[in-house]
Amino acid sequence: MIFLKNTLFLAKQTKITSALVVINIGWFFISRILDVRGFMPFHENEFLIDWGADVSQLTFAGQYWRMFTNLFMHISFTHLALNMLALWSVGSILEKLIPPFAFLGIYLLSGLFGSLASDIATINHNVISCGASGAILGIITALLAFSLINRANITEMPIKSIVVSLILTAGLGLLPTIDNMAHIGGAATGFILGAIVTFCLRTFNYPSKLTIIIVSLVFIMAMIILYLGYLHYQIPGVFYD
Template sequence: MTRYDQPYMPGGFQVMPPAIKAIIIANVIVFLFQNTAFGPFLTTVGALWPIGSQNPGEYTFRLWQPISYLFLHGSFTHLFFNMFALWMFGAEIENYWGTKNFVTYYFICGVGAALINLVATAGNPYPTVGASGAIFGVLLAFGMMFPERYIYIYFLLPVKTKYFVAGYALIEFIAGFGNRTMGSGSNVAHFAHLGGMVVGYIYILIRRNDGSINRMFRKFSLPKKQKGPVLWQGGADDDVSEAEIDRILDKISSRGYDSLTAEEKRKLLKAGKR
């Protein structure tokens, strides 16, 4: 049986797992095409154009844009930092969740970010491009999965992941509403970033509770918080009682995942399997 504290991916931990590699390659290829004669066409049909904008003719929203905009970037710097963040925070998540689950989560966050951004930018004449919405969802998942791990800002200042993610979300929230109220010309899609985190959080909550909305709301009424590295597996099977799982989750909440014994990790993994 695969241990809970070991990667899910076959063959052990992969530094560059397949989904991360494929997404990076696809984004680089599209960016190269953006810098050819095809660039204006790709922006016209693939960027996320706001609904109700004043742009004439072909500069309009199309149904495929909530996906296609994820592969377009405004500059090499934009592309580089997005792909670096995807690898930095996403590789470990894909190793633990598996490629299929990671890809599903990535695109749900990206599409969800697009939909929220469309609501927030209705009537705006400028399009949105970039994978940032999906990547912010990945960042949120990393923060929930490894809340006590340290991130070194500028390679010097250590900050726990949970505080880093919460702070980033607050900054995006303030910046997004600041741009709207003050008419800022910022070209940063703050609502897409925040939308990716919000959609990712809701999706994780639902998956934690076996995909059941009713079960999710019942969990909200309980005083105990359930945290753990495997984010969306919730509920026990026939061999592990719910009381035992609650005890283990309480231990994680109070003392961290590393405080679990090997047997407790095994039970948590077994309870999380569908």
């Protein structure tokens, strides 16, 4: 009972992180209830693609929404559980330190750029990519950037723990089924955005100014994503009929 009360209290303090966890878990089960292929190993690939997994050939052929929807698709319950545990443990820390819009922007843009990095790396291969790992790594590295910049004022930030998490993630990347480029793209984006947001928080006293800066940054980076995708779509001989 005490555990439940503590969980509910933490959920109220970290509404965005809690909402993302609920959406991911809900989408995992709802999609499989509506489409039983999700429980059939021989039809798993078809299920993942039809429900929004990222496949570079399809994405660069115009289905750019796959770079977003794949962030909420998970291959197995173990895959989902590990990602949600990481999101909850790190997201609940960072969300308390920066504005909600900035937190959500870092999460989504890290995931999108992770998807783009994966698509560019697998353009000539039939690879199905899905999962929130790129977005979560963006949250981890954003927290690392925040901790490093504010190290003089916030000595209790778990910098060593964050670095250990990144090292363990890199170690998992040795497995053949891990999408390393999505991890690298998400981590790099999260660190850059985390540093920018932290700098803005230290420089500007008015939330309105920070909001304008972040909205502009999100818009610019979204345009970069679409433009890079457009460039790849223009490369002849890349796509299959």
